[in-house]
Amino acid sequence: MITIDIDKKLLGSMGEMPLHVGISIENKSFVALSGQSGSGKTTLLRILAGLERAKGKIVVDDEIWLDEKTFLPPQKRGIGFVFQDYALFPNMSVLENLLFVKKDLTLAKHLLEMTELESLQERKPMTLSGGQKQRVSLCRAMMNRPKLLLMDEPLSALDPLMRNKLQHEILMLHKEFGTTTVMVSHDPSEIYRLSNRVIVLAQGKVVSDGDAKSVLLKTQGSQKFSFEGELLDIIKVDVIFIAIIAIGQQLVEVVLDASEAEVLHVGQSVRVSTKAFSPVISAKK
């Protein structure tokens, strides 16, 4: 069990912002931290890692990591951390990167085998693709069999196919090692697939805490579909208007009437929802 109750003043784009988080995390759970940029997610993760100081208390099982008198440095916390920019050691080969953490060749080989990196073990990080680098980083983080694994947007720099593969591997490692995991992520499908609890931060406070379904599903009442997107353009066609909206990577057209077109403006964030139809789902060719 990890009990966190911390306070820290952050300097955000809107001036000073207090970060105040009080949560407890069950052992072996997989927590996703979400929220807009500047909400304090990364800072919270770094405080957990001991990379930044804060007031308050962090207790992991019976060990005090932080209170008024104690500050356990990152070296002594026995954690794993996966950085967004991989943070591999360029002067060492893949295998050496792992062994730098702990001279445990059996574990290193096992991890490389699980993530299909065996054939690359002698390569230097510079010669690997982004996905391969992040897998090495993940393996390296597991090398000291951490009590707590922290990941800061680990997959955000990767393409969707590679994300999928890595999500699968993260889940596999999570199951095998039973590591309590906290991951910062923006991607709802990733959060849904991996986590069993989502904590949403806004302006330094927890605004939502629950399982992925209850936190992330945006539909309300009788709504069948509800999407958030950006209004790119409003085109007048005869007596009606057509709105072009970007939802994720896709563009869609929605018909508007004159009164709707009047109150909306281009560049606005909008929600597109629909009630009375039954969608057809078919496999992508």
Added chain:
Amino acid sequence: MFEIFSNIEFTPFLLSFKLAFVTTLILFCVSLPLAWALSQSRSRFKPIFEAITALPIVLPPSVLGFYILYALSFNSPVGAFLDEYFGVKLVFNFAGLVVASCFYSLPFMVQPLQSGFEGLSKSMLEASYISGKGKIKTMLKVALPNIKPSLMTAVIVTFAHTVGEFGVVLMVGGSIPNETKVASVAIYEMVEIMDYTSAHIYSAIMVGISFLVLMSVYIFNGKHNKYIGGVS
């Protein structure tokens, strides 16, 4: 035509290189922790230390030479202390030259190392801390091997700069043959006694060596950058 070379005394060159080698070695050991500490420091007092380290770049060598000469002589507490307790005299001998050169060339070792360390990815160093490694191990195993171009620049420029120093050396060491008469001082004396032939030969050798040294630094750094740029 080779008989003019037979009259040339090469001891000043050997002395210059010996001085540069010893200075570079000492400065490397001193500057490594200093540059690392400066690069990682977020202290308010950091600019003070940075300014002190950089002083020898802007000070006239005569000013630096004067203070070092004064500090090391018997008239100053430092010089008197060294003489009284250790029997060490550091004026007008080779050891004194080494001390003076270390002050003179300090920024040329510290600054490239510091900027190399500052250019490293912060998360890479943090990854090392999280792996349980302390600051010293992180510096030696992670930081230092990843700043090779800066390391190369620091070592070679310090070496070359020490070979090329004149004012400080003359003030602290004088011109004692086989002891403190380095190449630059020898050239100065040749010009003074109007032995232009020897001055030409000495000067040409200095130009040649300096050019080769600098070119090798640029070739090495160019190759290194290309390597990094080509595959990342």
